[in-house]
Amino acid sequence: MSVPIALxxxxxxxxSHGYDLKRDYDAYFGRGKPLPFGxxxxxxxxxxxxxxxxxxxxxxxAGPDRKRYAITESGRLEIADWLAEPVExxxxxxxxxxxxxxxxxxxxxxxxxxxxxxxxxHLQRMRELTELKRxxxxxxxLLADHGLFHLEADLRWIDLTCARLDALSEMVRA
Amino acid sequence: MTAPHPVVPxxxxxxxxxxxxxxxxxxxxxxxxxxxxxxxxxxxxxMGPSGSGKSTLLHCLAGIxxxxxxxxxxxxRRVDTLREQERSALRRDHFGFVFQFGQLVPELTAExxxxxxxxxxxxxxxxxxxxxxxxxxxLGLGGLEQRRSGxxxxxxxxxxxxxxGLVARPQVLFAxxxxxxxxxxTGEQVMELLxxxxxQQGTTVVLVTHEARVAAYADRExxxxxxxxxxxxxxxxxx
Numbered sequence: 001m002s003v004p005i006a007l008x009x010x011x012x013x014x015x016s017h018g019y020d021l022k023r024d025y026d027a028y029f030g031r032g033k034p035l036p037f038g039x040x041x042x043x044x045x046x047x048x049x050x051x052x053x054x055x056x057x058x059x060x061x062a063g064p065d066r067k068r069y070a071i072t073e074s075g076r077l078e079i080a081d082w083l084a085e086p087v088e089x090x091x092x093x094x095x096x097x098x099x100x101x102x103x104x105x106x107x108x109x110x111x112x113x114x115x116x117x118x119x120x121x122h123l124q125r126m127r128e129l130t131e132l133k134r135x136x137x138x139x140x141x142l143l144a145d146h147g148l149f150h151l152e153a154d155l156r157w158i159d160l161t162c163a164r165l166d167a168l169s170e171m172v173r174a
Numbered sequence: 175m176t177a178p179h180p181v182v183p184x185x186x187x188x189x190x191x192x193x194x195x196x197x198x199x200x201x202x203x204x205x206x207x208x209x210x211x212x213x214x215x216x217x218x219x220x221m222g223p224s225g226s227g228k229s230t231l232l233h234c235l236a237g238i239x240x241x242x243x244x245x246x247x248x249x250x251r252r253v254d255t256l257r258e259q260e261r262s263a264l265r266r267d268h269f270g271f272v273f274q275f276g277q278l279v280p281e282l283t284a285e286x287x288x289x290x291x292x293x294x295x296x297x298x299x300x301x302x303x304x305x306x307x308x309x310x311x312x313l314g315l316g317g318l319e320q321r322r323s324g325x326x327x328x329x330x331x332x333x334x335x336x337x338x339g340l341v342a343r344p345q346v347l348f349a350x351x352x353x354x355x356x357x358x359x360t361g362e363q364v365m366e367l368l369x370x371x372x373x374q375q376g377t378t379v380v381l382v383t384h385e386a387r388v389a390a391y392a393d394r395e396x397x398x399x400x401x402x403x404x405x406x407x408x409x410x411x412x413x
Contacts, residue, residue, distance in 0.1 A: 116397065116404060126390035134366070148387055155386045162399075163223065 003035065004043050005082050008075050009103040011053055015070040018044060028102055028172075044069055052078060079107070083114055086121035089151055097154065101161060105172045111165055115158050122151050122158070182394070182405055183213030189378050190346060192403075195234050195244035204230040205241060206401035212346075217372060217379040219392035227401040228382050229350055235380060236269055236348045237261040249345070266294055270344035270377070272368075274351040276335035278323035284334045285310070285319040291342040309337035313367055329360035336364060340371050346378045353388050365391045 003025075010016060010024050018040045026034045047053045052075035059066040071079075083104055087096050097118065104111035129144040129151075136144070161168070188211035197205040204227045212218045212235075222228045233239040234246055237253045240261075246253040248268070253261065265271075270291065278287045285306045292302035310316050313333045323331055332352065339347050352368065353361030369391050372379045381392055389395045397404040 119397070120395075123386060123389060123395055126386060127392075130387075130390040148390070152386045159223065 003039065004047060005079070006099055006103070007040070007043055008047060008052055008071065009079055009107065011069050012071045012076060012079055013106055015056070015068045017066065017068055021069075028106075029099055047075070051075075079103075083107075083109055084117075086114075086118045089118075089122045089125040089154070097157070101168070102172055105165070105169045108173075111169070112162060115162050115165075119155060119158050122155050126151050183211050183216065187213050189214040189216075189249055190235055190380070191245075191247045192231065192235055192241075193245040193247070195231070195241040195246065196401075197230060197234065197239065197241045203401055205234065205244075207244070208234075208398065208401060208403045209244075210235075210396055210403045210405075212378055212380055215376050215378055216394065217369065217381060217392040219389035219395040220380060220382045220398060221384060221386075221389055221395055222398035224384070226398045228398040230401075231398060231403070232348055232350055232380055232382050236271070236346075237264055266291070267342075268345045270339035270342060270347045272332075272335050272339040272347065272349040272352045274354040276323070276328075276331040278326075278331055278334060278338075280323050283320050283322055284315070284326065287323070287334055288337045288341050290338060295342060306337070306341055309341060312371075313337055314363075328356055329363065332356060332360075332364050333367060336368055336371070340375065340377065343375055344377060346380065347372060348380050350382045351384070352381070353383070353385065358387075361385075361388065 006025060006029050007021050010021050016024075018037070021044075022035050022037060022040045025040075044053065044055075048055055048069070051072055053069045053071055055067040055069050057067070059068065083100060087100075100114055100118075101111045104114050126148055129147050133141045133144040133148075190212045192208055192210050195205045195208045196203075206227075208227065208231050210218075210220075210231065220228045220231060230239065234241050234254070235248075237246070237248075237256070238261075240246075240254045244254070248264070253264065256264065278284075279290070282290070285303055288306035288309055289297075289299075289302040292305055293299065297305070307319055310319055313336065315330060315333055315337070318326065318330060318334075323334075326334065332355070336352070339349070347368075349368065353364050356364060365388055368379070371377070379392070381388070383389050
C-alpha cells in the first residue's frame, strides 16, 4: 500500500496537520501497523517538494510541526488518476482494493465505478488464464487454476462490497 | 496467454438486442430500462447478484417473456411485438436452451431427450434419433443413450441437456446457470464442451451465471444490477 497516496487522499478530504493525518491513517488504514511520525513528516516533505501539497504558516501550539497541509491541483489530479486506474489483477490485493474503496467513499467519488472497472480487469485476467488452461498442458492448468481461484475470491469481495457501499459510505463519511 | 479485450458490437453487428426493456411482476420491478447487444457468434456472460434481473433479461431476449415497454430485436426483427405463436416458432427454430437443472423429460431416454427439438421441428423420428446419437460420443456420453434422467449423474444429465440445446443447430443458445448445480470440475467440463460446440457451430451464446470462473469462458460480460445493464469496460474510468 502506498503511504503517500493515502496521506494525499486524507489531505484532499480537508487540510490537515501531521498529527491528524497519522491519527486518521492509523484508524482507517493502519490496522495494527501504526505509521511512525517520522514517516508522516518525511512523506509530507516529499509531497510538498513535488508540488502535491502546500504547507500553511506555522500555527501556535505545542508539538513538532503545527503546519496545516493543503492539497494542490496537481495532488488532486494524482488522486483522481490513481482512483480511476484498476490495479493489475493478481492475488493478495485486498489491502490496495480496500484503500481505494475507502478513499473513494471518503472523498465522495464513485466507489461503485471503481469496483466495476476493477471487476472488468479481473475478469479479463481470468479470461486469459482460462485460455491458458484450454490451450496449455496439465501444469499450465494447475497454475492457472491457482490464479483463477484467488481472483475469484477478490471478485466475491468486490461483489459483496458493492452491495454494502451505502452502509460503508455512511460510516466512512460520518 | 492473452485474450482479446472485449468489444461491444455495433448496432449493425449485433444479432440480438434489448432496448430499454422494462418489466414488472406485479408491483415488483424486474427490469428497469435494460439495454444489451449480443454480437453474432459472441459468447456473452450476464452476471449479477441474485434478484438483479439477469434471468428475466435472458427470458426477454429469448422471447419467453415480453417486456412491458422497450424493444427486443433478433436478427433485425422485432420480437416483443410478435404473437405468442410466432415467438414459440422463433424459439423452436432459432434458439436452444440449457437450464440449471437440465430439466430432462424423465419418461424419455437420454437420446429421446436430445432428439426432442428435432421432433418438435418436424423431423422424422428415425432421423432425429440418429442425429441425437451423434452427440453422445463428442460429449463423452457414449453408452448412456438409453438411460433415463434418474439413471444419470448431475454432470451427465447436464451434458445431455447441452446436447438437446445444440442438436437443432440454433442461432442462439440461452444458458441459465448451466453449471449452477455441478461441482467445480464437472462444471468446467460442461463449459469446455459448451464453448467448443458453440464455436464449432458458430452459435451465439447468452450465458447467465453468478460464477466468475464460468463467465471467464465468455468473450465479454455485462453486469445486471437493479434491473439495468452495466456494460463492463477494461478502460479506465473518469474521476
